Structure formats: structure tokens, C-alpha cells
Amino acid sequence: MVRLRIPMLLCAALLVSAAVPAVGAPEQRASSTTVNGVYSITFNLNIASSLPAGTTITCRAQMVPGQGGLNLGNPQLAATPVETAAGVATVAGSTAICAAEIPFSWTVTSAQGGVMLSYEIDAVSSSGSTPLLVRSSARQGIGAAFPAAGETASLSFNVTF
Secondary structure, eight states: OOOOOOOHHHHHHHHHHHHHHHHHSOOOOOOOEEEEEEEEEEEEEEOOSOOOTTEEEEEEEEEEEOGGGOOTTSTTTOSOOOEEEEEEOEEETTEEEEEEEEEEEEEESOGGGOEEEEEEEEEEEOSSSSOEEEEEEEEEEEEEOOOSTTOEEEEEEEEEO
8 A cells, every 4th residue: 555645835835826816806795786765654643542631642763774785794784774763743633644754875785675664653641740651553574665766755654543
């Protein structure tokens, strides 16, 4: 039986030569695109039961890019941008309308992912010495497409409150 001996120096040289093309190769990054516009969100509330006098209804909306637009492998795009807005409802009898506008401008890997929207609507009574949350409604994970660049997308939600 013949034993073949490969010197350690030769092994090291082979490893280094195999790594050299990788060092000079350009880093592969996903392309990115800028998306911008405004979401105009209207909440049409049907107030199911009476609220205490002095109650204020507020709405808050939050949005982030949909999963298709995030690139967690790219440190520049890894931080998830979040945009929020709030509004105060105008009450008329057993209905109310609350509106919020969310402007945004993000760099994403794909405009096809759209956004994921979440909202919360709260009724807070100010009668008494401490504000009291009387009623609350929330929803998460609502998908929406990006509007055309620089345009406004109108979203409307009917909420029994």
C-alpha cells in the first residue's frame, strides 16, 4: 500500500487559491426601489350603545411594508420602517367618522409586497378626575397595495363600535 502525503503548505495554498475569486467578486445584493405616497384612512363608526357624556373617540393607524418588500439580508433595508397617524372622531348621534392620513417614503426590495396596516379606535371618557377607556376596537394585518408613486390611496373601514 502506497501512502500519499500532501504537505500542509500545499493544502493551505489550495484553500487560499479557492477563496481568491470570492474575495474579488462583487457582493450580491437585491435591488431596491423607492415607494412613496399617502394613505387616507376613514373609519365609519356605528356606535352600538351610548357613550358617557364627554367621551372622545380617537383613531390610530400604523403601517409597515408587507413582507415581500423587506430584505432582512441587507443591513441598509433591515430596519422595518413604521409610519403612524391619529385622528379625533366627529360624532353625530349613533355614528362617527374618524380620519387619519399617513404619508410615507420607503426604500424596499419590491413594491409588490404593499403594506400591512393595523388600527385601534378608542373611546375615552373624561368625566371624572382620571380619563377612563370606555371602549376599544383594534385590527391587525390588513394588506393593501402601494398607491402609484406620489399618489393618495383611500381606505375606508366600517366598524361597529
